Amino acid sequence: MSSMITLALSKGRIFDETLPLLAAAGIQVLEDPEKSRKLILSTNQPNVRVVLVRATDVPTYVEYGGADIGVTGKDTLIEHGGQGLYQPLDLQIAKCRVSVAVRSDFDYAQAVKKGSRLQVATKYTSIARDFFATKGVHVDMVKLYGSMELAPLIGLADAIVDLVSTGNTLRANHLIEVERIMDISSHLVVNQAALKLKQAPLRRIIDAFASAVPPEKN
Ligand code: AMP
Numbered sequence: 001m002s003s004m005i006t007l008a009l010s011k012g013r014i015f016d017e018t019l020p021l022l023a024a025a026g027i028q029v030l031e032d033p034e035k036s037r038k039l040i041l042s043t044n045q046p047n048v049r050v051v052l053v054r055a056t057d058v059p060t061y062v063e064y065g066g067a068d069i070g071v072t073g074k075d076t077l078i079e080h081g082g083q084g085l086y087q088p089l090d091l092q093i094a095k096c097r098v099s100v101a102v103r104s105d106f107d108y109a110q111a112v113k114k115g116s117r118l119q120v121a122t123k124y125t126s127i128a129r130d131f132f133a134t135k136g137v138h139v140d141m142v143k144l145y146g147s148m149e150l151a152p153l154i155g156l157a158d159a160i161v162d163l164v165s166t167g168n169t170l171r172a173n174h175l176i177e178v179e180r181i182m183d184i185s186s187h188l189v190v191n192q193a194a195l196k197l198k199q200a201p202l203r204r205i206i207d208a209f210a211s212a213v214p215p216e217k218n
Contacts, residue, residue, distance in 0.1 A: 003198050005048045005205070008067035010055035014186055017093035018071050025208030047201065059085060059189060068194035069202060074184045075163060079126050086195055088206050089188040092213050096165040098127055100179040103152045108178045111158060112137050121151035122161035131161070131181050149173040 009015045011033050022029065028044040033052055041050040053061055058072040059080035071091060072080075075098055100120075102108050111118050114136040121142040122128045132139045142157050149169055151157040163184065164170060164177055188209060195202055 003047065003201070005069065005198060005201050006067045007048065007050050007205075008053050008058045008061045008070035009050055010058060010072075011052055012055075013094045014055065014071050014073070015052070017186070018091075021091065021093075021209045021212050024212035025205050027205075048205075056080075062189050062191050065191050065193060067191070068198060069188065069190050069205065071186050072189055073186050074182075075124060075127065077187060077189065079124060082189075084192060086190040086192050087187055088190060089210055089213065091186050091188055091209065092216065094184075094186045096163045096184050098124060098161060098181045098184055099164045099177045100131075100159050100161055100181065101149075101152075101164070101170050101175040101177050102159045104174055104176050106152070106158060108159070118159060119157040120159050120161055121148055121157035123148065124161050127181060128161040149175060 009018055015033060019029065026045070027048050029041050029050055030043060031038060031041045033041065039052050041052065043049060051061070051067055055073065056076055056079070058070040059077055059082070061067040062070040063084040073094060077087070112135055117138045117140060118132065119140045119142065120128050120132070121144050123143065123145055125141050125143055128141065129139060142151065144151065148160040148162045150173075151160055152175060153173060160175070161181065167177060170177055188206065190202060190206070
C-alpha cells in the first residue's frame with residue numbers, strides 16, 4: 001500500500017515556478033489551475049496530489065497536516081512563525097525583496113532618527129516590527145491585507161513595508177524604495193510527523209527538488 005502525498009501550492013508565480021521542480025521529481029500536474037476551479041489537482045502519480053490554497057495559508061495547512069509538504073515565500077514563513085515545520089530547502093524561486101517605501105516628498109532619513117515615531121502600513125507586521133525595533137524607531141502599525149501602496153498616498157501611513165520585485169508598482173504610485181529589509185525566495189516546508197510516517201516518498205521529492213534548484217548566484 002502506498003500512502004498519499006499532498007502538496008500545498010498557491011496559484012500564480014509559486015505554482016508556475018514549482019512545475020519544473022515537480023517535473024524533476026517525475027511529477028506532472030494534470031490540470032491547469034487557471035482553467036479550472038478545482039482545489040484538488042491530480043498528478044500523473046496516483047499517490048501525489050496538489051491542493052491549491054491562499055499563499056498565506058500554505059504554512060498552516062502543512063503545520064496541521066492538511067498537506068504533507070508545501071511551497072511558501074520566506075516572507076509568509078516568517079509571519080507564520082514556522083512552528084512545526086521542517087524547512088529543508090530554499091528553492092530559489094519567486095524571488096523578490098521586502099522593502100520600506102515612502103512618498104517621494106517624505107523625509108525618511110529625518111523620520112527614522114532614533115526615538116522617533118513612524119506610521120507603517122503593511123501586512124508584514126512581524127518583519128516590520130523587528131526591523132524598526134533594531135533601529136530604535138517606534139512604529140504605529142496599520143495592518144493591511146493588500147494595496148499597501150495606497151496608504152501613504154491617502155495619508156493612512158508615512159511608510160509601507162511590502163514586497164518589491166521590478167519596482168513598477170512603486171513607481172506607478174510615485175513611491176520610492178528607501179530601504180531593503182530582506183531578500184525573499186520560496187522555501188519547501190514539510191510536516192514533521194509526515195516526514196517520519198511517509199519518509200521514503202517525501203525524501204524522494206525533497207531530493208529531486210534539491211537536485212533541480214539552480215546553484216545560488218552571488
Ligand atoms: P513589482 O511591481 O514587480 O515590484 O511587484 C510588486 C507587487 O507585486 C507588490 O504588490 C507585491 O506585493 C507583489 N509581489 C512582488 N513579488 C512578489 C512575490 N514574489 N510573491 C508575491 N507577491 C509579489
